[in-house]
Amino acid sequence: xxxxxxxxxxxxxxxxxxxxxxxxxxxxxxxxxxxxxxxxxxxxxxxxxxxxxxxxxxxxxxxxxxxxxxxxxxxxxxxxxxxxxxxxxxxxxxxxxxxxxxxxxxxxxxxxxxxxxxxxxxxxxxxxxxxxxxxxxxxxxxxxxxxxxxxxxxxxxxxxxxx
Amino acid sequence: xxxxxxxxxxxxxxxxxxxxxxxxxxxxxxxxxxxxxxxxxxxxxxxxxxxxxxxxxxxxxxxxxxxxxxxxxxxxxxxxxxxxxxxxxxxxxxxxxxxxxxxxxxxxxxxxxxxxxxxxxxxxxxxxxxxxxxxxxxxxxxxxxxxxxxxxxxxxxxxxxxxxxxxxxx
Numbered sequence: 001x002x003x004x005x006x007x008x009x010x011x012x013x014x015x016x017x018x019x020x021x022x023x024x025x026x027x028x029x030x031x032x033x034x035x036x037x038x039x040x041x042x043x044x045x046x047x048x049x050x051x052x053x054x055x056x057x058x059x060x061x062x063x064x065x066x067x068x069x070x071x072x073x074x075x076x077x078x079x080x081x082x083x084x085x086x087x088x089x090x091x092x093x094x095x096x097x098x099x100x101x102x103x104x105x106x107x108x109x110x111x112x113x114x115x116x117x118x119x120x121x122x123x124x125x126x127x128x129x130x131x132x133x134x135x136x137x138x139x140x141x142x143x144x145x146x147x148x149x150x151x152x153x154x155x156x157x158x159x160x161x162x163x
Numbered sequence: 164x165x166x167x168x169x170x171x172x173x174x175x176x177x178x179x180x181x182x183x184x185x186x187x188x189x190x191x192x193x194x195x196x197x198x199x200x201x202x203x204x205x206x207x208x209x210x211x212x213x214x215x216x217x218x219x220x221x222x223x224x225x226x227x228x229x230x231x232x233x234x235x236x237x238x239x240x241x242x243x244x245x246x247x248x249x250x251x252x253x254x255x256x257x258x259x260x261x262x263x264x265x266x267x268x269x270x271x272x273x274x275x276x277x278x279x280x281x282x283x284x285x286x287x288x289x290x291x292x293x294x295x296x297x298x299x300x301x302x303x304x305x306x307x308x309x310x311x312x313x314x315x316x317x318x319x320x321x322x323x324x325x326x327x328x329x330x331x332x333x
Contacts, residue, residue: 026186027186036192037190037191039192039242041196050302056240056300058193058195060191093243143193143195143240144243144300145243146193147243148244149192149193151189153188153189
């Protein structure tokens with residue numbers, strides 16, 4: 001009995017030592033909640049030097065997106081923050097045909113991600129209850145797979161490295 | 164002790180389901196217009212092809228190749244939600260003429276294509292001969308080499324004419 005309890009305790013210690021699971025960060029503090037933009041052709045003067053993917057590429061830009069993440073529960077912890085796109089995007093026939101890239105003002109890292117994946121945008125100590133940065137997003141996809149208006153909901157996740 | 168273990172596990176598991184809903188939503192509508200494009204020969208100019216028939220070969224039936232080939236480039240593109248079909252036609256209804264009343268029907272001229280996109284053929288001498296159709300999104304690059312059939316005897320002279328290609332999507 002004592003040996004069994006000891007094993008359970010050891011298991012618990014091991015579980016607690018594992019990197020914590022990702023938790024979703026709220027971006028509800030961001031001032032703009034609905035961003036409505038439009039796709040246009042990436043290459044306005046198409047020619048035979050374009051491969052089919054580039055020939056059919058459309059892009060849309062969302063500039064100066066003031067993004068505020070609620071990190072109040074994680075102040076003074078060492079953490080990683082990720083930007084993730086859900087694998088299901090309304091209006092998209094093939095998730096791999098969409099890519100989202102962004103630049104920031106520097107608090108978060110620049111990056112690129114496709115639906116169903118996530119990208120590290122921050123690693124370090126959380127010092128503020130609200131982390132704020134300005135994102136400039138570029139959305140690019142193959143118009144052959146665009147069936148209707150796209151609706152995207154970027155997700156911000158945090159993983160605690162150490163308290 | 165068992166209760167304590169459960170409490171710790173429950174707390175650890177609760178962390179994994181603390182997921183507030185995403186707030187920022189990006190709606191992207193499609194504003195990319197359907198587009199078609201065509202270029203025959205040089206950009207913004209009329210390209211000329213010359214056939215020179217030697218006097219002792221007139222009407223012999225030996226085809227005479229034009230002095231140059233003509234590149235034809237076209238494309239049609241549209242989002243998948245609103246596909247388009249484009250039609251390539253040519254107007255060859257006006258015969259070549261020598262300025263003195265003598266004419267040669269353009270149907271005496273044929274072409275060979277460098278690719279099967281726009282098949283090889285002969286001008287029909289009509290106002291709207293369909294050469295090909297394509298559904299979006301397609302890029303076509305073809306090179307046509309023209310040939311005069313040289314089947315009949317005509318008055319000596321220089322005959323000029325013009326054919327016009329039209330690329331349209333109804």
